[in-house]
Amino acid sequence: MSNNGENQGSVSKLTLKVQRYNPDRDKAPYMQEFTLPFRKGMTVLDGLLYIRENIDSSLAFRASCRMGICGACAMLINNLPRLACHTPVEEIGEFTLEIKPLPNFAIVKDLVPDTSSMFEKHASVKPYLMRDDQEEMEHPTAEFVQSPDELESYLQFAYCIKCGACVAACPTSATGKLYLGPQALTQAYRYCGDSRDNKSGERISAVDPYYGVWGCHFAGACSQVCPKGVDPALAIQLLRRKVFAQSLGGKERTPSPVAAPPTGSKEKIPVPEFTVTQDDRS
Amino acid sequence: MKAQSSERRYLENYLGIKGWVWGGRYRLERYLYTLHRISGLALLFYFLLHIAMNGFRLSSGESWTSLMDIFDTPIVKFGEYLVLAGFTFHALNGLRLILQELGYTLGRPKPPVYPYVDALERRRPIVFVMGGVIIILLVVFIFNFI
Ligand code: HEM
Ligand code: SF4
Numbered sequence: 001m002s003n004n005g006e007n008q009g010s011v012s013k014l015t016l017k018v019q020r021y022n023p024d025r026d027k028a029p030y031m032q033e034f035t036l037p038f039r040k041g042m043t044v045l046d047g048l049l050y051i052r053e054n055i056d057s058s059l060a061f062r063a064s065c066r067m068g069i070c071g072a073c074a075m076l077i078n079n080l081p082r083l084a085c086h087t088p089v090e091e092i093g094e095f096t097l098e099i100k101p102l103p104n105f106a107i108v109k110d111l112v113p114d115t116s117s118m119f120e121k122h123a124s125v126k127p128y129l130m131r132d133d134q135e136e137m138e139h140p141t142a143e144f145v146q147s148p149d150e151l152e153s154y155l156q157f158a159y160c161i162k163c164g165a166c167v168a169a170c171p172t173s174a175t176g177k178l179y180l181g182p183q184a185l186t187q188a189y190r191y192c193g194d195s196r197d198n199k200s201g202e203r204i205s206a207v208d209p210y211y212g213v214w215g216c217h218f219a220g221a222c223s224q225v226c227p228k229g230v231d232p233a234l235a236i237q238l239l240r241r242k243v244f245a246q247s248l249g250g251k252e253r254t255p256s257p258v259a260a261p262p263t264g265s266k267e268k269i270p271v272p273e274f275t276v277t278q279d280d281r282s
Numbered sequence: 283m284k285a286q287s288s289e290r291r292y293l294e295n296y297l298g299i300k301g302w303v304w305g306g307r308y309r310l311e312r313y314l315y316t317l318h319r320i321s322g323l324a325l326l327f328y329f330l331l332h333i334a335m336n337g338f339r340l341s342s343g344e345s346w347t348s349l350m351d352i353f354d355t356p357i358v359k360f361g362e363y364l365v366l367a368g369f370t371f372h373a374l375n376g377l378r379l380i381l382q383e384l385g386y387t388l389g390r391p392k393p394p395v396y397p398y399v400d401a402l403e404r405r406r407p408i409v410f411v412m413g414g415v416i417i418i419l420l421v422v423f424i425f426n427f428i
């Protein structure tokens with residue numbers, strides 16, 4: 001078995017050491033080794049699926065989209081939280097991988113973490129737009145105006161897929177069960193930084209306690225592992241700045257207004273002659 | 283079986299304090315977090331010890347000089363140097379944290395375009411400059427101690 005990335009052309013076998021734990025049967029988790037054929041370009045998720053289909057159908061893990069968008073397949077791969085579907089084996093450069101469930105979450109079974117604590121914390125920071133004009137929010141007449149600059153000031157943080165990799169990497173989350181964690185705090189800033197919102201005060205009171213934004217000591221591990229380039233560590237420091245500014249008497253912004261009704265409509269582009277219309281068909 | 287599963291408690295998997303020391307293949311700043319904490323606690327410990335030792339002066343001048351004679355060994359000297367080293371690191375890294383934790387020097391959010399580079403990575407030179415200043419100061423302090 002080769003452990004070396006250099007001669008990967010000749011590698012034909014992959015060894016996955018997977019942490020197993022069945023709450024109905026096992027007292028403690030244990031490691032189990034699987035050897036399977038290696039195929040060029042395969043991801044860690046491909047390997048796990050191979051095990052489940054061909055070797056041991058009782059292996060539990062979570063995955064859905066297999067394209068880095070659902071956030072279900074985050075796990076600890078060779079000691080770093082990653083998306084299994086987004087991690088080609090060749091990128092790691094080793095052909096013996098150790099796979100464990102995400103730390104800082106309880107284990108449901110094998111590689112399945114219980115991420116409900118993260119979702120509860122996420123909900124607690126009010127991750128949605130809040131404005132005074134309730135009527136416009138419920139029965140919108142037009143979109144809210146937002147400049148490209150205003151969009152970019154929070155857009156990066158809106159790419160979060162709630163995979164939990166950042167929480168697994170965070171040393172404060174490792175000891176503080178109450179700590180809101182990088183995922184929730186980032187989403188608090190994503191909405192506080194949105195020019196269409198003017199109720200960041202409500203969100204700030206959710207993140208101001210000691211287990212909120214002040215629990216971050218800027219280890220930056222969250223940003224290192226985030227598979228979507230969200231940079232939670234940056235969002236948290238910007239949030240802290242906002243909380244600090246508000247404590248010094250900073251004011252809520254005036255939210256961006258509703259777009260003005262169009263003054264006139266542009267000339268319609270004529271339908272090309274070759275287009276098949278409904279009438280032609282019948 | 284069904285009733286049992288509804289009562290089932292999941293297995294806790296927090297890394298705990300050992301996650302501060304070894305969390306995984308993380309970069310420098312996650313371990314500076316730990317070092318800052320250790321140096322802060324060590325300074326606190328030294329501070330309390332320092333106050334207790336100085337209490338000897340209250341009893342008599344002689345007990346103070348005899349205590350200082352006991353302390354006049356290379357090992358204690360080295361210990362004092364470590365305290366100074368710890369203070370230097372804690373103070374400079376503390377200044378970095380005060381600035382960065384209030385959002386200064388980190389720059390603006392950037393659209394995530396692969397390969398992702400986060401704010402800490404972009405501002406890595408700040409940590410290097412800080413490390414450089416600490417090393418220079420520690421070398422200068424060696425001469426003060428001999
Ligand atoms: C120039 C002097 C100092 C500066 C600029 C400074 C700065 C800081 C900062 C910014 C923090 C918070 C860091 C974070 O967010 O994780 C901190 C934590 C701490 N400091 Fe200091 N400090 C200084 C001196 C001291 C001294 C003399 C002591 C001991 C008596 C001390 C003990 C601590 C402790 C115990 C912590 C908590 C560590 C933690 O929770 O991680 N500091 N310091
Ligand atoms: S911030 Fe990144 S690492 Fe954290 S949950 Fe969102 S996508 Fe995952």
Ligand code: FES
Nearest residue numbers: 064066070071085
């Ligand atoms: S399976 Fe959806 S993110 Fe990996």
